[in-house]
């Protein structure tokens with residue numbers, strides 16, 4: 001139960017990591033595109049403002065020229081200069097009206113002729129420009145008044161707001177563009193406003209004219225950055241999605257790879273995927289089943305049945321082999337215990353043990369636990385220790401083997417003939433059986449020398465009073481040869497292949 005939540009948690013963790021590795025480049029890319037779009041918009045609004053300043057400067061140049069030409073006439077009677085004032089209005093494309101002043105009093109205008117009106121120089125930004133909502137003739141059309149003064153003389157020329165708003169609309173087609181003169185400002189619809197400028201949400205840029213007392217502010221409405229991205233960057237966006245998918249895939253593959261064998265085996269151990277297979281061992285003379293060797297198989301959910309030589313080395317390296325063997329012994333005991341009372345002779349159960357399992361006395365408890373499932377005398381537990389990996393004799397190991405023997409556990413040296421165990425070694429650990437490696441059995445009948453080596457091993461074990469098991473018996477010839485030389489136990493495909501627990505129990509009960 002706990003395992004399934006564990007596995008589910010790991011799976012959701014993997015999914016999260018995969019999603020993150022897909023989303024991360026996309027998010028990063030979106031941030032970069034966003035910054036890029038902002039920069040592009042800022043540049044665009046600066047260019048717009050510069051262009052607007054240029055146009056307004058040109059218009060004001062034209063308007064200022066009218067005032068400059070009229071200024072020397074200031075002071076002369078209105079009747080004498082009226083025509084000159086009107087001529088400027090007619091000649092100049094942007095000038096709507098002109099006036100002359102004496103000591104800041106307007107006394108003559110192109111529109112009304114003779115007049116008497118005091119003007120307030122303070123209304124004019126830097127004494128030069130005034131943006132007005134309208135005048136008595138056109139109260140709803142804004143106008144920009146240019147003022148020139150020299151001593152008592154003064155001249156005014158006004159620029160029609162219609163031209164100003166045209167410029168704002170044409171230049172700032174995609175943006176918001178505003179013209180500000182002192183406290184007043186004008187928008188692209190020609191609307192006159194008083195007071196502070198509104199804050200433009202995106203890429204606001206303000207530029208002052210170098211020649212006249214006005215400034216221009218350009219910017220974009222809310223959400224313009226995303227609109228810009230969606231219209232200007234669709235190919236880049238598709239590329240980002242593509243990279244996200246690739247990165248997600250790489251993340252997924254790397255995670256699968258990084259699931260190290262030991263993590264995967266720990267999971268399998270908890271899921272009880274390591275199961276015992278049983279290969280019967282027959283007695284040399286009667287060929288009756290006298291026991292079985294327990295061989296580990298990995299019942300992998302995806303890979304199917306995995307051979308032990310593919311995973312045992314990893315299990316040994318990670319130290320998982322000890323709990324794996326423990327689980328195998330437990331499963332074996334659970335399988336065999338229900339039928340053990342019917343055995344007329346003790347069934348020999350061979351379990352493969354690695355040297356690392358002999359480092360401490362824990363193995364004794366494992367064997368005691370195993371035997372506790374059976375009535376005494378119904379099974380004989382044989383621990384198979386491979387000769388390729390010899391156990392270093394220490395106080396602990398001596399104690400271990402002594403106590404194992406006291407429990408009635410037998411020791412067999414597996415793959416005998418492939419390693420370097422000495423006579424002293426066999427005595428020291430009180431070995432009970434030698435398992436002749438299958439390579440020697442395979443040589444039977446091949447040549448005289450191999451036969452001689454095999455004969456020597458058999459002779460040695462007879463002299464040492466050790467039982468012999470011959471492994472890998474595949475032919476009648478091998479079986480006959482070994483039986484003729486008094487080999488007590490035979491194991492191999494000739495008699496039976498390793499089989500699953502249920503099948504072994506079924507065959508065993510039949511016998």
Ligand code: C2E
Nearest residue numbers: 295296308309312352353354472473474491492493494498
């Ligand atoms: P092993 O202990 O020498 O086991 C005998 C191997 O020979 C088994 O291979 C068995 O299937 C195979 N075999 C038996 N009869 C014949 C035959 O007639 N012809 C041929 N060609 N092969 C035969 P398996 O089951 O693949 O096991 C391979 C090795 O993996 C075992 O060699 C053992 O060293 C290791 N192993 C298996 N189970 C365990 C285990 O529970 N713990 C440990 N530590 N090692 C294990």
Ligand code: CA
Nearest residue numbers: 293352384414
């Ligand atoms: Ca073995």
Ligand code: CA
Nearest residue numbers: 414415437471
């Ligand atoms: Ca062997």
